[in-house]
Amino acid sequence: MAMNAPTADKFDEMHAPDGSVRPAYREYCQWLSQQDPAQLRRKGAEAESVFRRTGITFNVYGQDDAEERLIPFDMVPRIISGAEWRRVSRGIEQRVRALNAFIHDLYHRQEIIRSGTLPLRLLRNNSVWLPQMVGFTPPGGVYTHIVGVDLVRTGPDEFMVLEDNARTPSGVSYMLENRETMMAMFPELFTRAKVRPISDYPRQLAASLAACAPDCAGPRPTIAVLTPGIFNSAYFEHAFLADQMGAELVEGSDLRVIDGRVQMRTTDGFRPIDVLYRRVDDEYLDPLTFNPKSMLGVPGIFDVYRAGRITIANAPGTGVADDKAIYSFMPEIIQFYTGEQPILPNVQTWRCAEKDSLAYVLENLAELVVKEVHGSGGYGMLIGPTSSRKELETFRAKLLAKPDNYIAQPTLALSTCPIFTSKGLAPRHVDLRPFVLCSPEGVEITPGGLTRVALKKGSLVVNSSQGGGTKDSWVLDD
C-alpha cells in the first residue's frame, strides 16, 4: 500500500502550511518543546530494548532462519481530534455493516448481482470465493468479526479508505504495545493530553467473539486462537491476543473432530471449542475440504462449522471482500445495503478489466499505482512515479496479459506526520488501520488504530515487511 506524492501540497497532520501547530497537536508540541532532545533519543533506544525483551517481534519470510525482527517504533504520536474521529468512526461503522450484509448476500440470494449493481464475473473469477459457504449463515449472522480498515488522509477532512481487511487483519498487538510503551516512557504526557484509552480491546474482542458463539456453547464459551505456530510472522500477535483474552492458543495438531465438535487435546482428554479465532487462511483450514496438503488445519472442521457447532472468526469466504476489484464497488455496495451515501470515500480506482479504464491506465502508467486484485502486504504492485522505464514496461506487459488481475489508483498525496530523526523532527507519510469488532450486539471501534509510517524520506511504502514503522495513535477526548 502507499503511494508517492513528491508534491509540495501534501497535508502534514502536525503543522499547517504557515508553520503553526494544528490544534490536536498543541498540547503535545508544548510538552515536546520542554524536552531535552538527547534525553528523548535515549528513550528511543530504551524503547527498542523493551521491545526486544518483551519479544514484540515479527518473523520475516525468506530471511535466514526466519529471523525475528523488530518493527521500528517512532516516539511521536499520531494525533486525531475527537471531532475528526467521530466522523471517521461513523464512516467505518457504516462500511463494516455494509461489508457484512454484502458477504451474507453473496452467499445467499445475490441480490446485488441480480440488481445489476455488481457484475457476476467478479465472483466467477474470484479464487477466494467459497462455494462451500453458499446457503450457510454463520452463528450470529456475523462474517467479519474483526476488520481492519486501512485509511489514508489527504487533507483536513479527507480520510479515504484504501483497503478493507476482512480476513485476518493483523497489527492490533502493535497498537496496544505502542500505547503501553508510550505510557511507560512518557507518563506525564498522558496526564496532560486527554487520550482515549485502548487497553480494553482484548476484553472487547473476547466478549465480541463470545457473543457469536454457537448454540451448543455453554454460558462461558471456550475461545481459542488458532495459530500456524511460532514460525509464522504474526506469532507474537497470536500469543499476545490469546494471553490477553484468557483464551487458548492452539495449533492444528491440538485439534480433532470428535462427536461432531472440534475438540482440543488437553491433559484430561479432549474438550470442545466453541469459538475459533483462526489466524490461518481459509485454504489451510480443513484439508478435507480445501488444501489436502495443509498441516495447519483440522480435518473435518468445515463439516462441524456447517452443522453450526463451532464459530470460525472470521468466517471462511470473507476474503471476497478483500478483493481490490470488489473494493472498487464499495461505494455502490454501501448504498445498496444501507441506502446511504458512503461517509468515507474510496480512493479513485480504475478497473483494468474494463476496456476504457485499461486504456487510461496504460496511457498514464507513470503517474499511477497499480495493484494486483488479490495482492496484499505491498507486494506485486507498481508505483509509477518511482519506477524505472524498464519496470514500467515489464508491468505494462503484465497488464496486457492479464488485465482482470489489476486495478490502478492515482498516486495520492498521503498525509505526513513527523518522526524523530537524528536531525530532529521530519515529516513522513502515514496511514491508519483502525480495528473494528462486529457481533450481534453491535460494532465496536477502538479509538485510533495502528499508524504505519514510511521511515524513508519521501517513501510511501508503510508495510512493516518493507521497512515501515509504527506510531502510537491518539484519539483525543475533546
Place this chain on the structure above:
Amino acid sequence: MTEVHRPMLSRVANGIFWLYRYLERAENTARLLAAGHRMALTRGTDEATQEWRSVLKTLGLIQAYDTHYSNYSGAQVCDFVLRSKNNPRSVLLMFEKARTNARTCRSAITREVWESINEGWMNLNELLSRPVREGNLDMVLGAIRRESTLARGATHGSMLRNEIYAFSRCGTFMERADNTARILDVKYFLLLPSLSYVGTALDTGQWDNVLRSLSGERAYSWLNAGRMDARSIAEFLILDERFPRSLQFCRLAMHENLSALARLRGRTGLPHDALAKVDDLLENRTVDQIFEHGLHEFIVKFIGLNASLADAIAREYRFLA
C-alpha cells in the same frame, strides 16, 4: 474456589514441563563446570583431566566430545559444553530450547516469566557468541545460574498455582533429581579406585567438589561441622529433606505437585503409581542400607524409576498426540 477445572492443552503442558527441565539442566551444567574448573585449578594436570572427563561423563557427552577432540583441556571442555556447534546439547542450545518452548507456551506463562527467559536467552547469546576466556568463565557460569534462577523466581512470584505451575515444578524436580543422582554416581565411581574403597577415608577435596557441584558445600558443613566422608555426604545428598537438591527433597516436591494435579482432576493416575515406586526406594531408607546394597546400584535404580516417572507423566497427561 468453585471454578470448574479447565484442563490445559497437552502440547502446552509438555512444553512447560520441558521448558523447566531445560532451565534446570542448564543451571546444573553450569554448576558442574564451575566445580570442575575449581578442581582443575587446585590439582595437577592428570587430575584435572580426570575431572574434566568426569564432567563430560556426568553430562553424557563424553562420546560426542571424543569424536571431535583428543585432549581434555578446561577451555576445550567448557567451550564444548557451553557453546560448541558440535554439541547438540550445549547450554546455549538448552536455553534456546527453553526460550522456544516459552514462546510456544507464551499464553501459559506470565509476562514476568517470559521476559526473564527471553532476556536470559539474549544475555547468554551475547556472552556465548565467542569462545569463553578462562578469566571470564566464572562470570559466564554465574550468569547461566543467575538467568535460570531469575526465571524460577519469576515463576514462583508471578504464576497462578494451577495445573501449569504444577507441570513447571514437576519438570524442575524431575530434572534436578536426575542431575543430582548422576553427579553423585559419576563422582563416586570415578573417585574410587575400586569398590573395596567404599566407606574408607577419601580425599576430602574431591568430596568437597561433589558438594560444590550441587551448591551444597555450605549447607553440608553447617550440618556436619567438619566431617567429610562418603557416608554422610551421600546421606545429605540423597536423604536430607532439607537440602533442595537432595533426592528426598525432589521426591517430596514431586508428591506435592502430582497431588495438586490429582486434586484438579479428581483422580490419580500412572505418575502417582510411578512415584510410589520412588517412595519405596527412598522412604524410611537409611544410608547404611544404601551402602550395604551398593551406592551405584541404588543410584542406577533411582535414575531408572525417575525416568519411568517422567514417562508416566507424559502418558497420563497426553503430552504427545
